[in-house]
Amino acid sequence: MKVLTAHPGIFNEDKVIESHISFVPFLNFLKEKVAQDGEARSSFYKLIIDKFESNPNILKPIPANTDLSEYKEYLDLLIAAIFPVTTDATKDIYGIGVPFKFAIFHYSDLFKQLFSGNGSELTAVPDGISMAQVKKDKITWLYKLILEKVFHFPMNYKNDIIHTVETPDGGKRYVKVNIDPRFVDVKVNGDLPELNYDLFCSKQITPEALQQILPTSMFSLEGFVIWTVKDVTQSETLNNIKGLVMNMRTSNEVESYAALEKMIPVILGIPDVTAHVVPFPKVNGKNVLEEQFSNTDPILGVGNKKQQQHFFQLLLEHLQANPVPLIIPDVNETAIAPHAFLKYLPIKNIKSFIVFPITHKKEILGVLELASSTPNRLTSDPLWKLQNTYPLLVLMLNRSMNILESRLNEVIKDQFTALQPAVEWKFVDAAWNYLLTPVEDRKDIESISFDEVYPLYGAVDIRNSSVQQGTAIREDLQEQLELIRDTLETVGQTVHLPLLEELQFKTNDLLENLSNSLQAGEDLKVNEFMDQEIEPILRHLCEDNDDLKPLLANYFAKMDKSEGHVYHHRREYEESLATINTAISQYLEKERSYIQQSFPCYFEKYRTDGVEYTIYIGQSIAQEKKFDQLYLRNLRLWQLSSMAHIARLTHQLGPKLKVPLQTTQMILMHSAPITISFRSDERRFDVEGAYNVRYEIIKKRIDKVHVKDTGERLTQPGTIAMVYSYVREMEEFKKYITFLQSKKILMPEIEMLDLEELQGVSGLKALRVKVNMELPVGA
Structure with missing residues (x-):
C-alpha cells in the first residue's frame, strides 16, 4: 500500500523531530494485556507477539519513507488486532500513520478518497483553518505527548480535528479525525532538565517557551498513531447553527439566515435542495412580513408588494388552520390548485416543495421552505432529521422578534420619544425615586416638568406641496388611462367582444373628466376602475391568447411593481x-x-x-x-x-x-x-x-x-x-x-x-x- 503524505515542503517535519515507525510499543501494549487476568483474547495476542519476536529485524525502528510491502503479513496481524472484524474498508474511515508526521502507511479506501483528493498527497490543512494554526496545533500536540510520556504529567489534550470535505454532489460534510498516540514511545537523547508540575501549571507555559526549555532535538518518536474518522455533519452543523443564533444581531441578521439556509440541506443530506427560512414576527399582535427576507422566497418573492402581502395572508391563514408540514412531492397544476399562494412555483422551475411551519406555544414564528427542481426529491421521509434543528429554528425566529422590537424601539426613541440627554437626567431621578418608594406605597410616577424655559420655533415648509402632489397623481392617472385606451384599441382588433367597446367608452369618459385640480375621491374612482374592471380582463386575455401576450406584457411592465399602477410621477x-x-x-x-x-x-x-x-x-x-x-x-x-x-x-x-x-x-x-x-x-x-x-x-x-x-x-x-x-x-x-x-x-x-x-x-x-x-x- 502506497504511503500517503502531505507535500514535503509544507511542514518540514523532519527538522522538528526525528520519527520512526516501530512495532515495539504495540507489542508491549499486547504483553500488558496478556498479563492481565481474564483477558479474553490472550491466546490471539500471544500468537501475534510470538510472530513478531520470531523476526528480530521487525523489532527495529523503521524509517518513515521505507517501502512497507515486505511487512505485509505483520501489518495484517496488527490491523486484525487493532480494528474489529466488523470494520469495512469501503465504508469505514481509518488509517495508521507515522508519529507527528502527515504520513499514513495503512488506510481504508474511504480514507484515501476523503483525504487525498489527487490520490498522491494528503490534504493536510482542514477547510477554514490557517497553515499557521495547523503548525501550532501540531507542536502543541507533540509537547503534550512528551510531557505525558516522559515527565508523566497528567495532560488533558484533545486529539480531534474537524475537517470539512466536499461530497461528489457538491455538498459539504464534516468529519472528526482522532489521532491516537497510545502506541508511541518518546525516546530521550541526553539529560533532561527538571520540571515542576505545579510551577508548570501555574505559569501556563506556552509551546514556544517549552521549545527553549525542551528543544525537540532532545527527543525522538518511535511507534505509530491510529487515525479514526467519524462523520459528525449533524452535530457540527447544529453547533454552527447554535453559533449563528447566539451571535445574530441587527447588523448581521440577513447574513445569519443566509448561512442557516445553506446548512439545512447539509443536515437533510439531500442534493439539489434549497432552503428558505422566513420569520413572521408580530407587531401589535399581528404577524408581519419583512421585505428583507421575502424577496428571494419561492412563495413570497413575487415582485409586486400587494400580491406578496396577499400571498402572505393566504399562507398565514393556511398555516393557522393547518399547523403541519405541507408536502408536495410533485409540483403540478393539480397539486397546487388548492393553495393559491403556491401559484408561481411552476414558473420558478420548482418541481418538489415543502412548507414547514415553525411554531412555539401554538404561535406561528415563521416557516421553513424546502424546494427542489427534481420531482419527488422531497417527501416526508427526511424531515425527522430536523428534530434536533427545530428548537434552534425556534430560538432563531424568537431572536428575530427581539431584534425587530429593538429596531422599533430605536425608531420610536429617535422619532417620538423625548428622552434626550439634556432632559434624561430628570427622568432617571424620577425613576430612582419611584424605585426607592416601597411597593405598597407606589402610585403614579412623579410628573416631569421644566419651568421658565424659552422656546425657539422654526419651520421649513415645501412651497405648494399639496398642489405638486395632486399634479403628480393626475399625471399618473392620465398616463395609465391613455395606456389602457391604446391597449384596448389594439386588443379589439384581435378579440371581438362588445365589453371591450364599453371599457373603451368608460376609459375615454374618465380621461375627459379628469380635472386639472383633481377633485376629492377622483383618484379612488379611477383606481377602482383599473383594479376591478381593467386588470382582471387584461390578465385573462394575456393567459388565453398567445398573440396578445407581448402587448399585455408591455402594459403590465409599465406598472409599478409595489403599487400595481403607473406611479412614476408620484415616485x-x-x-x-x-x-x-x-x-x-x-x-x-x-x-x-x-x-x-x-x-x-x-x-x-x-x-x-x-x-x-x-x-x-x-x-x-x-x-x-x-x-x-x-x-x-x-x-x-x-x-x-x-x-x-x-x-x-x-x-x-x-x-x-x-x-x-x-x-x-x-x-x-x-x-x-x-x-x-x-x-x-x-x-x-x-x-x-x-x-x-x-x-x-x-x-x-x-x-x-x-x-x-x-x-x-x-x-x-x-x-x-x-x-x-x-x-x-x-x-x-x-x-x-x-x-x-x-x-x-x-x-x-x-x-x-x-x-x-x-x-x-x-x-x-x-x-x-x-x-x-x-x-x-x-x-
Missing part, C-alpha cells in the same frame, strides 16, 4: 420631497450636537410636508451649569444663521430633483419663558398654563399666514420670515440680521410687515429678509 415627487427633507434633517441632526456644546437644551424635530423644530432652553433643563441670557441670544443667532444655510442647501439641491420643489423658512420669536411638562400618553413635552397655550396656538396657525391687506403669503422661497409680537423682539432680531448681512449671508433689504389677524390671535408682525443664494453652502 418622482416623493423622492424629491424625501431628498429635501433628508438633507434638512441631517443638517439639523448635526447642528443639534453642536448647539448642545454651549448650553444643554431640548431639541424636538418632526416632519410635516417639510421639517419643523422646537428648542427649549433654560436653567431648569441644565442639571449643573448656570443659565445666562447670552446662551439664549446665541441660540437665536444660530437659528437665523441655520435657516439661511437651509435655504441655500435646498436651493442648490434644486437641479438634482426630478420634481422642482422650493422651501420657505420661518422663525417664531417668543421672548417670555414658559413651562413644559412631559405627556406620557403622547411621549412628548407640551406647554403648561393658559398664557403659554397662546404660544402653541400661534405655532399652529402661522404656517399659511398672509401679509395684512395684500393677500400675499408671508413665507416665500428664498427668504426667512421672523414672526414677533413685541418691539423688543424685533429689535433683537434686527441686530442678528445686520450682523449676517455684514457677512453677506443675508441680502441688504429688510421688510417690516403687519400680518392678518388669525383666529384667537391678533397683533402679529414680521420681519422678512432674503437669503444670499449665491453664497456657497459651506460658507
Whole structure:
C-alpha cells in the first residue's frame, strides 16, 4: 500500500523531530494485556507477539519513507488486532500513520478518497483553518505527548480535528479525525532538565517557551498513531447553527439566515435542495412580513408588494388552520390548485416543495421552505432529521422578534420619544425615586416638568406641496388611462367582444373628466376602475391568447411593481420631497450636537410636508451649569444663521430633483419663558398654563399666514420670515440680521410687515429678509 503524505515542503517535519515507525510499543501494549487476568483474547495476542519476536529485524525502528510491502503479513496481524472484524474498508474511515508526521502507511479506501483528493498527497490543512494554526496545533500536540510520556504529567489534550470535505454532489460534510498516540514511545537523547508540575501549571507555559526549555532535538518518536474518522455533519452543523443564533444581531441578521439556509440541506443530506427560512414576527399582535427576507422566497418573492402581502395572508391563514408540514412531492397544476399562494412555483422551475411551519406555544414564528427542481426529491421521509434543528429554528425566529422590537424601539426613541440627554437626567431621578418608594406605597410616577424655559420655533415648509402632489397623481392617472385606451384599441382588433367597446367608452369618459385640480375621491374612482374592471380582463386575455401576450406584457411592465399602477410621477415627487427633507434633517441632526456644546437644551424635530423644530432652553433643563441670557441670544443667532444655510442647501439641491420643489423658512420669536411638562400618553413635552397655550396656538396657525391687506403669503422661497409680537423682539432680531448681512449671508433689504389677524390671535408682525443664494453652502 502506497504511503500517503502531505507535500514535503509544507511542514518540514523532519527538522522538528526525528520519527520512526516501530512495532515495539504495540507489542508491549499486547504483553500488558496478556498479563492481565481474564483477558479474553490472550491466546490471539500471544500468537501475534510470538510472530513478531520470531523476526528480530521487525523489532527495529523503521524509517518513515521505507517501502512497507515486505511487512505485509505483520501489518495484517496488527490491523486484525487493532480494528474489529466488523470494520469495512469501503465504508469505514481509518488509517495508521507515522508519529507527528502527515504520513499514513495503512488506510481504508474511504480514507484515501476523503483525504487525498489527487490520490498522491494528503490534504493536510482542514477547510477554514490557517497553515499557521495547523503548525501550532501540531507542536502543541507533540509537547503534550512528551510531557505525558516522559515527565508523566497528567495532560488533558484533545486529539480531534474537524475537517470539512466536499461530497461528489457538491455538498459539504464534516468529519472528526482522532489521532491516537497510545502506541508511541518518546525516546530521550541526553539529560533532561527538571520540571515542576505545579510551577508548570501555574505559569501556563506556552509551546514556544517549552521549545527553549525542551528543544525537540532532545527527543525522538518511535511507534505509530491510529487515525479514526467519524462523520459528525449533524452535530457540527447544529453547533454552527447554535453559533449563528447566539451571535445574530441587527447588523448581521440577513447574513445569519443566509448561512442557516445553506446548512439545512447539509443536515437533510439531500442534493439539489434549497432552503428558505422566513420569520413572521408580530407587531401589535399581528404577524408581519419583512421585505428583507421575502424577496428571494419561492412563495413570497413575487415582485409586486400587494400580491406578496396577499400571498402572505393566504399562507398565514393556511398555516393557522393547518399547523403541519405541507408536502408536495410533485409540483403540478393539480397539486397546487388548492393553495393559491403556491401559484408561481411552476414558473420558478420548482418541481418538489415543502412548507414547514415553525411554531412555539401554538404561535406561528415563521416557516421553513424546502424546494427542489427534481420531482419527488422531497417527501416526508427526511424531515425527522430536523428534530434536533427545530428548537434552534425556534430560538432563531424568537431572536428575530427581539431584534425587530429593538429596531422599533430605536425608531420610536429617535422619532417620538423625548428622552434626550439634556432632559434624561430628570427622568432617571424620577425613576430612582419611584424605585426607592416601597411597593405598597407606589402610585403614579412623579410628573416631569421644566419651568421658565424659552422656546425657539422654526419651520421649513415645501412651497405648494399639496398642489405638486395632486399634479403628480393626475399625471399618473392620465398616463395609465391613455395606456389602457391604446391597449384596448389594439386588443379589439384581435378579440371581438362588445365589453371591450364599453371599457373603451368608460376609459375615454374618465380621461375627459379628469380635472386639472383633481377633485376629492377622483383618484379612488379611477383606481377602482383599473383594479376591478381593467386588470382582471387584461390578465385573462394575456393567459388565453398567445398573440396578445407581448402587448399585455408591455402594459403590465409599465406598472409599478409595489403599487400595481403607473406611479412614476408620484415616485418622482416623493423622492424629491424625501431628498429635501433628508438633507434638512441631517443638517439639523448635526447642528443639534453642536448647539448642545454651549448650553444643554431640548431639541424636538418632526416632519410635516417639510421639517419643523422646537428648542427649549433654560436653567431648569441644565442639571449643573448656570443659565445666562447670552446662551439664549446665541441660540437665536444660530437659528437665523441655520435657516439661511437651509435655504441655500435646498436651493442648490434644486437641479438634482426630478420634481422642482422650493422651501420657505420661518422663525417664531417668543421672548417670555414658559413651562413644559412631559405627556406620557403622547411621549412628548407640551406647554403648561393658559398664557403659554397662546404660544402653541400661534405655532399652529402661522404656517399659511398672509401679509395684512395684500393677500400675499408671508413665507416665500428664498427668504426667512421672523414672526414677533413685541418691539423688543424685533429689535433683537434686527441686530442678528445686520450682523449676517455684514457677512453677506443675508441680502441688504429688510421688510417690516403687519400680518392678518388669525383666529384667537391678533397683533402679529414680521420681519422678512432674503437669503444670499449665491453664497456657497459651506460658507
